[in-house]
Amino acid sequence: MRGDLIRLTGVRARGHHGVFEHERRDGQDFVVDVTLEVDLAAAGASDDLARTVDYGAVAAQVVAVVEGEPRDLVETVAEEIAARVLVHPLVEAVEVTVHKPQAPVGVPFDDVAVVVRRRTDVPVVVALGANLPGPDGSEPAATVARAARRLRRLRGLHRVRVSRSFRTAPVGGAAVAGQPDYVNAVAVARTSLAPASLLAVLHRVEADLGRTRDVRWEARALDLDLVQYGDPAAGADVRSDDPDLTLPHPRARERAFVLVPWDDVDPTATLRVGDRAVAVRDLIPDLAGQAVTPVEEAG
Numbered sequence: 001m002r003g004d005l006i007r008l009t010g011v012r013a014r015g016h017h018g019v020f021e022h023e024r025r026d027g028q029d030f031v032v033d034v035t036l037e038v039d040l041a042a043a044g045a046s047d048d049l050a051r052t053v054d055y056g057a058v059a060a061q062v063v064a065v066v067e068g069e070p071r072d073l074v075e076t077v078a079e080e081i082a083a084r085v086l087v088h089p090l091v092e093a094v095e096v097t098v099h100k101p102q103a104p105v106g107v108p109f110d111d112v113a114v115v116v117r118r119r120t121d122v123p124v125v126v127a128l129g130a131n132l133p134g135p136d137g138s139e140p141a142a143t144v145a146r147a148a149r150r151l152r153r154l155r156g157l158h159r160v161r162v163s164r165s166f167r168t169a170p171v172g173g174a175a176v177a178g179q180p181d182y183v184n185a186v187a188v189a190r191t192s193l194a195p196a197s198l199l200a201v202l203h204r205v206e207a208d209l210g211r212t213r214d215v216r217w218e219a220r221a222l223d224l225d226l227v228q229y230g231d232p233a234a235g236a237d238v239r240s241d242d243p244d245l246t247l248p249h250p251r252a253r254e255r256a257f258v259l260v261p262w263d264d265v266d267p268t269a270t271l272r273v274g275d276r277a278v279a280v281r282d283l284i285p286d287l288a289g290q291a292v293t294p295v296e297e298a299g
């Protein structure tokens with residue numbers, strides 16, 4: 001494991017897991033260690049429990065699994081604990097050790113344990129946009145293409161697929177009046193990073209590719225927005241009202257420059273709208289007034 005860690009060891013609970021009938025009937029003690037990979041910098045700087053993972057809640061999850069549905073194998077118990085802990089959006093990876101010190105081994109022994117290591121693997125959607133030349137004078141379309149290449153190479157993103165690029169009229173009324181047209185695209189990928197870590201990485205790519213000013217709605221050499229984290233169709237997406245990272249992106253549903261490229265790269269995409277997962281394809285017709293044209297056809 002790498003980076004910051006939260007380590008919880010020796011959580012003890014009684015369970016009825018095992019292959020033998022007497023194990024199922026009588027139960028025995030299980031002891032669990034859990035190590036979480038979590039970026040702790042924000043919590044350390046803010047002293048805010050909401051910015052970290054409550055180890056008390058993790059301990060309660062462990063006990064619920066150990067005391068829950070009896071399983072034949074400790075592997076299954078460990079896997080279930082790992083899956084539950086990984087649901088927390090700040091947890092990037094987890095190591096779970098399940099000890100069974102009273103296991104019926106048949107000879108004197110100290111302990112037997114299994115260790116499983118699992119990483120987050122979550123679908124994400126990133127919107128790319130640019131409407132100013134890069135620092136080297138390169139066209140916005142070239143910046144978007146470079147950003148797409150960077151996303152493909154990022155540690156923490158995999159299975160990256162990028163839409164075609166689209167030329168789009170600026171959306172945002174008076175705030176964007178007079179701005180040049182944008183070039184927009186959407187990348188879909190899977191990530192092993194927590195949402196805030198992923199946004200920090202996207203901000204680094206923006207800075208590297210020439211984003212200098214940071215005034216909202218201002219024309220820019222590159223803008224990378226995190227549109228959605230997780231799968232709303234499975235009820236497994238992260239929702240957040242945090243102004244530093246609002247999820248899903250609150251304006252995505254009204255932006256043809258996001259939805260049309262997204263549909264281009266993933267025609268089955270769904271976006272959370274309130275309590276529902278809505279097909280992106282079904283949201284696009286309402287936005288027909290917004291001009292969005294594939295770059296190669298824009299002339």
Ligand SMILES: Nc1ncnc2c1ncn2[C@@H]1O[C@H](COP(=O)(O)OP(=O)(O)OP(=O)(O)O)[C@@H](O)[C@H]1O
Pocket residue numbers: 199214215216217218223224225226227242243244245246247248249250251
């Ligand atoms: N889902 C999100 N994706 C990207 N940035 C977000 C998100 N939610 C909140 N933010 C915050 O928004 C701030 C402003 O971002 P940015 O300058 O890219 O906005 P913008 O592109 O001008 O406007 P918009 O958010 O409407 O696209 C960032 O500092 C970031 O922390």
Ligand SMILES: Nc1nc2c(c(=O)[nH]1)N=C(CO)CN2
Pocket residue numbers: 128129130168169170171172176182184217223257
């Ligand atoms: N067409 C278009 N309009 C915008 C865009 C954008 O990427 N494309 N980004 C904005 C703020 O992020 C505001 N308006």
